[in-house]
Amino acid sequence: MKRIIVFFISTWILSTSAVFSQTIEVDCHSRPLNELLIEWREAYQLQFSFNDEQLSHYKITIKQSFNSIDEALSAILKGLPLDYQKSREVYIIYPVKQTKPLKSFTLVGKIIEAKTGEPLPFSHIRANDQQTVTDIKGMFSFNFQEDSVYEVTASHLGCYMLDTVLVAGAQHTIVLQPSVFGIKEVVITNNIVEKSTQIGEASGLTSLNHHIANYLPGNGDNSVFNLLRLQPGILAAGEQPNDLIIWGSPEGTSRVKFDGFTIWGLKNFNDNISAVNPYVAKSIEIQKGGYGVPNDDVVGGIVNIAGKNGNLNKPGVNLFINNQTLNGMVEVPLFRKSSLMLAFRQTYYNMFDKDDVSYKSNNNSNSQIDAIPDYEFRDFNIKYSLQGDNGDLLYMSMLYADDDFLVNASQERDRSSWEQQTREDNHQLGATLFYGKTLANGLSSNLKVSYSALYSHYSQLREVSNRRNTFKVVRADEQDQNDVGELSAQWENRFQMGERNSLTMGLDFVHNDLVLYEDTFDTRYIDLTERANRLSIYAQNELKLASRLYMTAGLRMNHSFFLNKLYFDPRLSLSFRASGNIKLNASWGRYHQFLVKSSVEDASGNYRYSWSIADNDEVPVISSTHYVLGGAYTPKNFLFSIDTYYKTNDGLTRFIRYRQESYIFIGDSRSYGIDFYAKKDFKGHSVWASYSLSKTEDHFPFYQKDEYRRAFQDQRHEVKLAGLLNLGRFHLSASYVYGSGFPLYNSYVDQSYTEADYNRLDASLVYRLASTKFDGEIGLSVLNLTDADNIKYNQFNRVPFDQLNTVYINPEAVPFTPLLYLKLHF
Missing domain, CATH: 2.40.170.20 (TonB-dependent receptor, beta-barrel domain)
Structure with a gap:
């Protein structure tokens, strides 16, 4: 009994070693991948698991020698949306999900005052979940991925807040209305006036609208x-x-x-x-x-x-x-x-x-x-x-x-x-x-x-x-x-x-x-x-x-x-x-x-x-x-x-x-x-x-x-x-x-x-x-x-x-x- 067991083990080891030690010769032109794997299965006593219909769409052209089956599989699957994994003695070929590169969009614009056309520096603007502050030119910019339409809220001290929708690609001009008008007959309702003082956006930072000073003593x-x-x-x-x-x-x-x-x-x-x-x-x-x-x-x-x-x-x-x-x-x-x-x-x-x-x-x-x-x-x-x-x-x-x-x-x-x-x-x-x-x-x-x-x-x-x-x-x-x-x-x-x-x-x-x-x-x-x-x-x-x-x-x-x-x-x-x-x-x-x-x-x-x-x-x-x-x-x-x-x-x-x-x-x-x-x-x-x-x-x-x-x-x-x-x-x-x-x-x-x-x-x-x-x-x-x-x-x-x-x-x-x-x- 012991002799029989030793015989089978020796035979398995020798056959396995033969498979992994022998040279794999591949010479084909536009051959379907499923047919190539079936040929390998018969020639080298291998076991594969794959979707026959899916792999038939991939044509393989290659002429090369490989020292192992793993080296050969890696070479023929290179560049294809496929990968393999060995489970015990079975090589499993499976599709890989391709990650589509995210498309980037840039939103650029400026904020100006309606009455004078003045650019408004230090204005706060929010686009979707991002926020920033305009520079001295009144300019702002955002970078987004995938999303090209944005809900935008713009505010400046002493001006009415503005909610709008902007799209990427063009340079936008946001016009804010000042909250103080010299003509009595102009009435603006259902608008929120941005505070004349802003504290807390950053450590030790205070932003002031000078318009409010017009009504202070002195x-x-x-x-x-x-x-x-x-x-x-x-x-x-x-x-x-x-x-x-x-x-x-x-x-x-x-x-x-x-x-x-x-x-x-x-x-x-x-x-x-x-x-x-x-x-x-x-x-x-x-x-x-x-x-x-x-x-x-x-x-x-x-x-x-x-x-x-x-x-x-x-x-x-x-x-x-x-x-x-x-x-x-x-x-x-x-x-x-x-x-x-x-x-x-x-x-x-x-x-x-x-x-x-x-x-x-x-x-x-x-x-x-x-x-x-x-x-x-x-x-x-x-x-x-x-x-x-x-x-x-x-x-x-x-x-x-x-x-x-x-x-x-x-x-x-x-x-x-x-x-x-x-x-x-x-x-x-x-x-x-x-x-x-x-x-x-x-x-x-x-x-x-x-x-x-x-x-x-x-x-x-x-x-x-x-x-x-x-x-x-x-x-x-x-x-x-x-x-x-x-x-x-x-x-x-x-x-x-x-x-x-x-x-x-x-x-x-x-x-x-x-x-x-x-x-x-x-x-x-x-x-x-x-x-x-x-x-x-x-x-x-x-x-x-x-x-x-x-x-x-x-x-x-x-x-x-x-x-x-x-x-x-x-x-x-x-x-x-x-x-x-x-x-x-x-x-x-x-x-x-x-x-x-x-x-x-x-x-x-x-x-x-x-x-x-x-x-x-x-x-x-x-x-x-x-x-x-x-x-x-x-x-x-x-x-x-x-x-x-x-x-x-x-x-x-x-x-x-x-x-x-x-x-x-x-x-x-x-x-x-x-x-x-x-x-x-x-x-x-x-x-x-x-x-x-x-x-x-x-x-x-x-x-x-x-x-x-x-x-x-x-x-x-x-x-x-x-x-x-x-x-x-x-x-x-x-x-x-x-x-x-x-x-x-x-x-x-x-x-x-x-x-x-x-x-x-x-x-x-x-x-x-x-x-x-x-x-x-x-x-x-x-x-x-x-x-x-x-x-x-x-x-x-x-x-x-x-x-x-x-x-x-x-x-x-x-x-x-x-x-x-x-x-x-x-």
């Missing part, structure tokens, strides 16, 4: 700043004259951009005139922190203001006059696709009198001080823009502004008298040349060249006289000049990589010029002229990880030729839409700043700021890390948001002047806080409220205690309330700001300080005019309605006229100020 010449100061996280208390303080950032670390060039001083000495003419502003985007790599090299916040491009449909004239300034703008369409826009503002009398400059003595002396201020402001905007039917945009925007302030102060005492003249002149230049193109495949490419400069001169002369012998002593004689210029070129490209992915890549080149000199009693303490170049390369990937989860990861690399050093700034953000109305955001990032503003403080506690180019010797590059976490709840006509942040800054510079000597100290700071914001729109009315709880501390080696102390810009609490009532032709509005105050230190070494609360209530009444020939407004705004005695941040001057007493000369924060204005549009 809307005439300062509507841009009045709108900004009512947003959470932007310091309103103190009414700082030259900078925005966003989330506790030190002076000079935030940046304001208009049409691509830098505004070096957003607000001038007069708080009722902003450095941006409200006639030329269109959309405002605030990035308080945690922003992506395409943005400027700063460590604070960024405000991007997009200017109007001009009316393409008909010429227009805008005139504005109040009891302080004249303002006018002219729009002229050219050749149907381009427009020229001119705007000009000018003060027509000295807006300050001696009652606008206050004083107080540290020994509560009631000695009379006479102060006579003088102020003059003017600016000029010109912009030419050309819009192509294919979405191309070309524009050139230019700005020139003058801001001159002078105050003469004097005091008569029993035995002596003193006189002081303080003067500061600022001249702002700015220009941008921009060309942007969006191709049919969704590729968006923008090229921008910008130049901006600020020329600032400060002087102070103080003399003390002896009334007995008329002997006069010069106690202060200072001349300071600080000029800063920036030439930049940016090339940015955005690629659509499919339904879930888009890539942004860019290249920045920046050249900075700096002139800084300080002269005291004809002795030049600082005489500096510097130039620096840097090159930045950045890439950012926006990826849809899941149906509700989005990630943005980017890297910005800065090479400073001035320092011969490379800096890496990685940044990451996540957004999760928990439901249709709830969105959560988180971001982290590293940031560096190469053009910095250093504080200069004297022994009396006076401090000013001057621009410097970081040299990593006396003035280091500022580095910062941002952590931002927030969320928003946005049901219909309601908005509630929370933003929390923690920011650190290393490399802050402070110059100390003491007894004709100068010292340089390097310090650091940290800021953390939380913003709450709620807004309700109902029946054409809007009300909103915000509360900011924050803490900002800094540390310098000269502090008496080796610990952090409150920074100059630190304020613990700030509450803002605002409301607008739409009563047909009448618009009523009011805003209120309360701040718990910031520390006013007695000197640079003395850690004791005073802290005054800030209170300001503004109110406005506007009546809209309309006729067949023009429309306009008559309005009355009252600023600081209660005439609260507020202190302006960083705008007081200490005058030590003897060993014991000091006088504070302070151009007050906005006092009780009624503004009556007339606005016309033809």
Whole structure:
């Protein structure tokens, strides 16, 4: 029995080995595959399983030798929608399902305003389950697979939302109607007005529609700043004259951009005139922190203001006059696709009198001080823009502004008298040349060249006289000049990589010029002229990880030729839409700043700021890390948001002047806080409220205690309330700001300080005019309605006229100020 079993096993092994070891010869021409397999079955004792009818349709032509049946099967099935599998001793031939390649479609278009043809940047648009934001040209693009018809929802702040259906292939133009019309008889119903404020689309991001500012108190010449100061996280208390303080950032670390060039001083000495003419502003985007790599090299916040491009449909004239300034703008369409826009503002009398400059003595002396201020402001905007039917945009925007302030102060005492003249002149230049193109495949490419400069001169002369012998002593004689210029070129490209992915890549080149000199009693303490170049390369990937989860990861690399050093700034953000109305955001990032503003403080506690180019010797590059976490709840006509942040800054510079000597100290700071914001729109009315709880501390080696102390810009609490009532032709509005105050230190070494609360209530009444020939407004705004005695941040001057007493000369924060204005549009 055992011999029989061994015989059969040996026979099976030998026969099997023969099959797999023998050479398979195949020589056929257009032979049906089923017949070829049947032949193999008989010749090599194989077992096959297949669909005889199906395989008969495949003709095989081959002449080749194979070492095994598997090698032969693989060769004849190559290129056919067939595959095989061996189950025990049976070769199973089966069809393979062919995956049809998905067809890709691209949806490209632009969003414009109906009345003017203006492209609308920062508009939100959703197509099926994808969403995006239009660029500066108002352009958008999507990539889809298989689907070529889309349900589209487009919205822009201050315009009616539009629902429509679009198809792929053609470039589309979406026209949005503004929600405010000058003709009373036009009635639009069953439309949802997009909110005038958008918060929560990304970490630390706020988008504003400038139209709403037309009805806020003080809307005439300062509507841009009045709108900004009512947003959470932007310091309103103190009414700082030259900078925005966003989330506790030190002076000079935030940046304001208009049409691509830098505004070096957003607000001038007069708080009722902003450095941006409200006639030329269109959309405002605030990035308080945690922003992506395409943005400027700063460590604070960024405000991007997009200017109007001009009316393409008909010429227009805008005139504005109040009891302080004249303002006018002219729009002229050219050749149907381009427009020229001119705007000009000018003060027509000295807006300050001696009652606008206050004083107080540290020994509560009631000695009379006479102060006579003088102020003059003017600016000029010109912009030419050309819009192509294919979405191309070309524009050139230019700005020139003058801001001159002078105050003469004097005091008569029993035995002596003193006189002081303080003067500061600022001249702002700015220009941008921009060309942007969006191709049919969704590729968006923008090229921008910008130049901006600020020329600032400060002087102070103080003399003390002896009334007995008329002997006069010069106690202060200072001349300071600080000029800063920036030439930049940016090339940015955005690629659509499919339904879930888009890539942004860019290249920045920046050249900075700096002139800084300080002269005291004809002795030049600082005489500096510097130039620096840097090159930045950045890439950012926006990826849809899941149906509700989005990630943005980017890297910005800065090479400073001035320092011969490379800096890496990685940044990451996540957004999760928990439901249709709830969105959560988180971001982290590293940031560096190469053009910095250093504080200069004297022994009396006076401090000013001057621009410097970081040299990593006396003035280091500022580095910062941002952590931002927030969320928003946005049901219909309601908005509630929370933003929390923690920011650190290393490399802050402070110059100390003491007894004709100068010292340089390097310090650091940290800021953390939380913003709450709620807004309700109902029946054409809007009300909103915000509360900011924050803490900002800094540390310098000269502090008496080796610990952090409150920074100059630190304020613990700030509450803002605002409301607008739409009563047909009448618009009523009011805003209120309360701040718990910031520390006013007695000197640079003395850690004791005073802290005054800030209170300001503004109110406005506007009546809209309309006729067949023009429309306009008559309005009355009252600023600081209660005439609260507020202190302006960083705008007081200490005058030590003897060993014991000091006088504070302070151009007050906005006092009780009624503004009556007339606005016309033809």
